[in-house]
Amino acid sequence: MIQFILKRLFVALCVCVAVSAISFALMFLSGDPAIAIAGSGGRAEDAEAIRIAYGFDRPIPIQYLDWVWSAMRGDFGQSIYFNIPVSEVIGNRIGVTLKLGITAFLVALVIAVPLGIAAALKPNGLIDRMALVIAVTGQAIPSFWLGLMAIVVFGVWYGWVPISGAQKWQGYILPVLVLSYYAIPAMMRITRSGMIGVLGSEYVRAAIAKGLPQHRVILGHALRNAVLPLVSLAAVQLGLLLSGSIVIESVFALNGMGRLAWESLLRSDLPVVQAIILLLSLLYVVLTTAADIVNALLDPRLRGTS
Numbered sequence: 001m002i003q004f005i006l007k008r009l010f011v012a013l014c015v016c017v018a019v020s021a022i023s024f025a026l027m028f029l030s031g032d033p034a035i036a037i038a039g040s041g042g043r044a045e046d047a048e049a050i051r052i053a054y055g056f057d058r059p060i061p062i063q064y065l066d067w068v069w070s071a072m073r074g075d076f077g078q079s080i081y082f083n084i085p086v087s088e089v090i091g092n093r094i095g096v097t098l099k100l101g102i103t104a105f106l107v108a109l110v111i112a113v114p115l116g117i118a119a120a121l122k123p124n125g126l127i128d129r130m131a132l133v134i135a136v137t138g139q140a141i142p143s144f145w146l147g148l149m150a151i152v153v154f155g156v157w158y159g160w161v162p163i164s165g166a167q168k169w170q171g172y173i174l175p176v177l178v179l180s181y182y183a184i185p186a187m188m189r190i191t192r193s194g195m196i197g198v199l200g201s202e203y204v205r206a207a208i209a210k211g212l213p214q215h216r217v218i219l220g221h222a223l224r225n226a227v228l229p230l231v232s233l234a235a236v237q238l239g240l241l242l243s244g245s246i247v248i249e250s251v252f253a254l255n256g257m258g259r260l261a262w263e264s265l266l267r268s269d270l271p272v273v274q275a276i277i278l279l280l281s282l283l284y285v286v287l288t289t290a291a292d293i294v295n296a297l298l299d300p301r302l303r304g305t306s
Contacts, residue, residue, distance in 0.1 A: 004293075005293055005296075008289050015285050016285055020068055020071070021064070023274050023275075023277045024063075024067055026274055026277065027270050027274060033054070037050050037270075071275070071278065076271060076275035076278075077275075079271060080267075080271065080272075081269040087275075089260070090257065090276065092255075093255055093257050093260045096255055097242060097245060098242070100241075100248070100249070101238070101241040101245060102238075103176045104175075105237065105241050107176055107177070108183035108184045108187060112184045112185075112191060113227075115131050115134075115184075115188050116131070116187070116188040116191025117192075117218065118131075119192045120191070120193075121199075131189075134184060134185060135184075135185035135188060136185075138185040139185050143178065143182060144247050144251055146178050147178045150174045151174065151251070155174065161173045164254075171252070175249070175251075175252040179241060179245060179248050183240070186233060187230060190233050191227070191230055195218075197226070198222040198225050198226045224298065231294050231298070232292070232295060235288050235290065236287070238287055239280075239288070242283060243258075243283070246262050
């Protein structure tokens with residue numbers, strides 16, 4: 001098991017190095033970053049002053065190593081638009097994104113797993129058909145349209161919940177429900193397919209033949225093996241919810257990292273964009289690595305497939 005964990009950590013480290021190189025290269029995708037920061041109305045003298053101030057006149061490998069070393073200490077440079085440290089800009093926004101993403105993930109998990117189990121117990125039954133409708137609509141309806149409809153119906157027509165802002169916890173209700181709606185189908189379907197496969201296995205039939213209660217067979221024997229694929233998928237879904245909430249944060253006027261990334265792109269505030277991409281990518285790597293390790297702990301057979 002230790003060898004498996006070391007291998008996975010080595011792979012994760014390699015991915016982190018690749019992600020950091022890609023994030024750093026974003027600064028140079030539009031050409032000379034000093035000219036991009038100076039803007040279309042900037043003079044050559046301004047661009048030269050920016051080039052010296054930000055260290056763009058040094059060799060690129062030196063700039064990359066210096067940027068990585070600073071990032072490891074939490075220093076992502078200075079925001080061009082806000083003129084304050086990037087870490088401070090992100091620190092003011094990351095709380096909203098974490099609350100939104102983690103709450104939406106938990107809501108999706110609480111709904112998807114029981115629904116997937118219920119659908120697997122009676123394939124083609126009423127609950128299974130309801131689950132199919134949720135899966136199809138969750139994957140087909142655009143998130144911005146569903147968010148706008150939720151605002152119109154529950155915020156404007158009925159006035160049950162606030163339609164924007166995160167000053168009160170009620171402001172998270174609609175964005176959490178809309179965001180979780182897109183994570184439910186994948187987790188629900190993989191739970192359903194896993195349970196159907198496990199319920200047909202010999203050891204489950206043997207447990208039923210022994211006269212064990214249905215809830216003990218499902219929770220004690222079938223669910224553990226059925227959720228193995230769900231562990232990896234749940235890690236991916238959590239990463240997607242934390243990194244892919246740009247549309248939801250914009251629709252509901254939440255000042256999170258997703259909205260900050262979009263605004264920073266429009267303002268050409270490249271240090272902020274670099275830092276957000278790096279942090280979200282590293283979060284994604286950590287989640288998937290942790291999911292692989294948990295899977296290996298639950299199923300020793302997976303340790304030999306690394």
